[in-house]
Amino acid sequence: MSIIAVSNFKGGVGKTTAAVCIATLLAEGANVLLIDADQNQSALLWSKAGHLPFDVLTEKASRKAMMGGNYQHIIIDSQCAPGTGESKALADGSDLLVVPTTPDGPSLAATGRVFSELADVDNAIALVSMVPPSPQKDGAEAIEALDRADIRHFSRQIRNGKVYKRAFESGLTLPQMGSRDRAGQLWRDWIELKSELAGVLNNE
Numbered sequence: 561m562s563i564i565a566v567s568n569f570k571g572g573v574g575k576t577t578a579a580v581c582i583a584t585l586l587a588e589g590a591n592v593l594l595i596d597a598d599q600n601q602s603a604l605l606w607s608k609a610g611h612l613p614f615d616v617l618t619e620k621a622s623r624k625a626m627m628g629g630n631y632q633h634i635i636i637d638s639q640c641a642p643g644t645g646e647s648k649a650l651a652d653g654s655d656l657l658v659v660p661t662t663p664d665g666p667s668l669a670a671t672g673r674v675f676s677e678l679a680d681v682d683n684a685i686a687l688v689s690m691v692p693p694s695p696q697k698d699g700a701e702a703i704e705a706l707d708r709a710d711i712r713h714f715s716r717q718i719r720n721g722k723v724y725k726r727a728f729e730s731g732l733t734l735p736q737m738g739s740r741d742r743a744g745q746l747w748r749d750w751i752e753l754k755s756e757l758a759g760v761l762n763n764e
C-alpha cells in the first residue's frame with residue numbers, strides 16, 4: 561500500500577488536479593481512495609457525477625472506509641496554507657509528499673517555505689505544474705530555481721491546458737475526456753510522471 565499526500569502553503573497551484581491525476585494513474589489495476597482533506601471539497605465536487613475510477617471521501621468518512629482495508633493506494637488532497645508543522649506531519653504520515661507549484665515567483669517562494677519546514681524529511685518532492693508552452697521558458701526557469709534551492713523535484717513538468725478546468729466541470733478524468741481540449745496529448749505528461757513516481761516511491 562502507498563500513501564501519497566499533496567500539499568503546498570499556496571492556493572490554486574494545482575494540488576487537487578495533481579491528486580486527481582495521480583489517483584487516476586494509480587487506479588489502473590488497483591483500488592484507490594482519494595481523501596479530500598480540504599474544506600472546499602474540490603475533489604469531492606469533481607467526483608460528484610460519479611465517473612471517477614476511484615473513491616473520493618471526506619477525512620471523516622475515509623476513516624471507516626479504510627478499516628475495510630480494500631485500498632492499495634491512498635491519495636490525500638490537503639487544503640492550502642496548512643499551519644506550521646502540518647507539512648512535516650503530512651510527510652511523516654505518508655510514503656511521499658508531492659508539492660505542486662506553478663512556475664511563478666510567489667508559488668516558488670511558498671514552495672521554498674514548505675521545503676524549509678521539511679529540512680530533515682527525504683520523502684517530499686516538488687512538481688512544476690501549469691507550465692506555459694515554449695518558447696516561453698517559465699518551466700525551465702522554475703526547475704533551475706528549484707535546483708538552486710536544492711529542492712527535489714520531478715523532472716517531468718505538467719503543461720498548461722484548459723482541459724483541466726473542463727475535466728473538473730464535467731467530472732471526468734483526462735483519459736475520459738477523449739480527444740477534447742488536447743486531453744490525450746496533455747495526459748502524456750502524467751503517463752511519463754507515472755514511471756518517475758514509481759521510482760521515487762521505490763527510493764531509486
Ligand SMILES: Nc1ncnc2c1ncn2[C@@H]1O[C@H](COP(=O)(O)OP(=O)(O)OP(=O)(O)O)[C@@H](O)[C@H]1O
Pocket residue numbers: 570571572573574575576577578598600602639640689690691718719720721722724725726728
Ligand atoms: N496544468 C494545468 N493547466 C491549466 N489549468 C490548470 C492546470 N492544473 C490545474 N489547473 C486549473 O487551475 C485551477 C486551480 O487548480 P487546483 O484546484 O488543482 O489547485 P489547488 O492548489 O487545489 O487549489 P486550492 O488551493 O483552491 O485547493 C483550477 O481551475 C484548475 O482547473
Ligand SMILES: [Mg+2]
Pocket residue numbers: 575576577598602637638
Ligand atoms: Mg484544491
